[in-house]
Amino acid sequence: MILKKKYGERAENFSNKAARELLSLIDRKKTNLSLALDVTTKREFLEIADKAGPYICLLKTHIDILVDFDQDLIEQLKELKTKHDFMIFEDRKFADIGNTVKHQYSKGIYKISEWADITNAHPLPGDGIVSGLKEVGLSLGRGLLLLAEMSSKGSLATGTYTEAAIEMARRHKDFVIGFIAGRKLISDDDKDDFIVMSPGVGLDVSMDGLGQQYRTPRNVILESGSDIIIVGRGIYGSGKDIAVEAQRYRDAGWEAYSQRLMN
């Protein structure tokens, strides 16, 4: 009964290092909040990460939107990671054949595999995408999420596509640690355990004008059985105090989880 288990207790269900570390970290820090930091300058990026850092388990990045990316940013990001005790998830959404994604993951300007504990991929190309990424990431202790669903209106990742993503994950349990999805995808007493992370979470608005759809932490964690809420503009987009907003989402996410344990 996964939903009734504490995060830390689920660590033993995984052989993957990143999954085990993340689940222990969530329990230790008492937060299931991931910050989606979609800002485009290094200054804003580091400032917001520092302010929200104490309240999050995972910092989700889109490293390629930074206009002034440099290696120093990565060094400072690593310092913040140690200072605040969070992990890093590069939301790269790989989508090519295995041989190509292997290079995209480890080479180029960003060298994602060197600093991101977790990344993600579309299952669209078939198992080769996972095998290619695994060749790079597994020995480094990295973990992969498959995009089984998306939060945006009209997403095509539904039904048999989502089912196929689950089967793909089961075939690569050493490296695939979970899914991006809006809900728990497999039965609660299934032999396999996967971490589910849900974007499209907000407390104040229900959409963004470009297809994003928001649900509350309570809906996502308590009613839909997801494990981690991913929140972006709800925290940094309102012009309000970053730390106050991060704390508010941290509390809402943890409250929803605590209620799930008690139900």
Ligand code: 5IU
């Ligand atoms: N994101 C989604 N929906 C998805 C996937 C990723 O919103 O299905 I996969 C990303 C995009 C953005 C963050 O980086 O999650 C959500 O940010 P906001 O909370 O600002 O909408």
